[in-house]
Amino acid sequence: MRLRIRFTKQGKVRFTSHRDVARIWERTLRRVALPVARSQGFSPRPKVHFGLALPTGYESLAEYLDVDLVEGTHVDAATLPGPLTAALPGGLAATAAAEVDPRAPSLQHAVTSSRWEIEVTGLDLPTLEARCEDLLAAPELVMARQRKGKDVSDDVRPHLFHLQPTTPVDGGALLIAELGTLGRALRPRELVALLGVGAGEGKVCRTHQFTEHDGTRSEPLTPLAAAAPAAAPGPVSPADHPSPAPHAEARAS
Template structure:
């Protein structure tokens, strides 16, 4: 059985790397005595797949992880056990039991919503007016230019800043820090919060918990 967990990261754990997040969940699962399924081979690992990794320094209220259990458990019991063992700074929101045939969450994520918070974030609204938003980065000693404009879907005003819905995932992915840099804004004056992750189905964005 596959159970998808929705969780968040608060400020106190914003600078914990994705690898350390995986380790934190592994420890929490062990302490919760969940009947996790393990991979085969020389070094068995718990069968769990995370969604799009959260960039370092960001908080979030919309992260996801798929876990495979060897026996069926109610969503309520899974949450109750984990709430006793998760380290401070991680918030559990929801659990959803899914069919074993669903595709892994990492492979289905297509979009993310971000909140850019701060006085200077209204400048990001102008991004929709630009035909191109070039972002220059250096890799292996060579400069590469990426146009970020095709990655942006919508930008709207929200409390304290702006909300950006953009492409995310393995095929196309907007990094919030890249957008801030490309627009010439000061990263130190802007706080970024990932609100949620989505997959696209029939032209609409839906929660990973709604996979079938």
């Protein structure tokens, strides 16, 4: 049996690295006495599989991990989020759990895009809107990057699915962006750099991750269910965002 767990990462714990969060989850699974399967060999490890790494310093309402249980074990996934959250440190919270097909593609390969909320500093809303329009209209967006110690040039335009500048409750400028994750993905920090002179990065939160199968987009927690298709890439209006993805509940920082 394989379980998929959705969790949030908010507040000060956002400065905890992906590797340390993985260790926290291994300890938490032991605390709640979940019968996690282990690998073979001289140094058996719990069979816990994480999705796309969240950059240190970013918050998220949509993180995922898969947990393989000992063969023949069955648990009531619906009851797990409460005990898991109680065993996790502050800022981490399990928001949903469900059984998934162990033959399904891994989270690393299944997720095709992520949606982000990015606080953009240094630009007013009209300027941000104009620069986003320029980025979306560009046929290519070539960036200098480093790969294996060498400078390379990458066209990141194929990873820019949509941008929607808006105004958060407390003023300023908020950018809702959906970015592709396959291959050399475009990172939020790189997107802010593409916005040009004066643009700075404030708080960043990943709100959704999406998978795609036979042209239907959905979130990773319900690959076995007939989930309603996610909205196709395109402009997002402030009226229908930012609401958390299904099963996510925002917690105060």
